Amino acid sequence: MNQVGWRREMQSRDKDEISLFELLSKNCLDKKPRSGRPKALTDTEIDHLVVTVKCDFHTWQMCLVNIQREARLSHVSDSTIWKALRSRGIRPYREMFKFILKSKNKVVRLK
Numbered sequence: 001m002n003q004v005g006w007r008r009e010m011q012s013r014d015k016d017e018i019s020l021f022e023l024l025s026k027n028c029l030d031k032k033p034r035s036g037r038p039k040a041l042t043d044t045e046i047d048h049l050v051v052t053v054k055c056d057f058h059t060w061q062m063c064l065v066n067i068q069r070e071a072r073l074s075h076v077s078d079s080t081i082w083k084a085l086r087s088r089g090i091r092p093y094r095e096m097f098k099f100i101l102k103s104k105n106k107v108v109r110l111k
Helices: 002-016 018-025 043-054 064-071 078-086 101-111
Strands: none
Touching: 043 064, 043 078, 064 078
């Protein structure tokens, strides 16, 4: 191959190559729909779940089964509900148990 043919080949190869900056600026890396199983809960369902839990004081104290019934999400598992709530910053907590003191015991405690 002579020098002129070699230069033409290199120039055509350079035109085909795209730099990383061009690749990112041309939006060639768009997210394509992923293959596989879809998510069990959509974002709107998670939003509805969060609104259901935060609507009043009684729903904050509900157990998981009752939360599922209230939000009408019986088609998903318990762990999915937990993960969805945790992703939005809602965590379970255990209520502190306090003994009810009688008046006699209150006096003893204050001494």
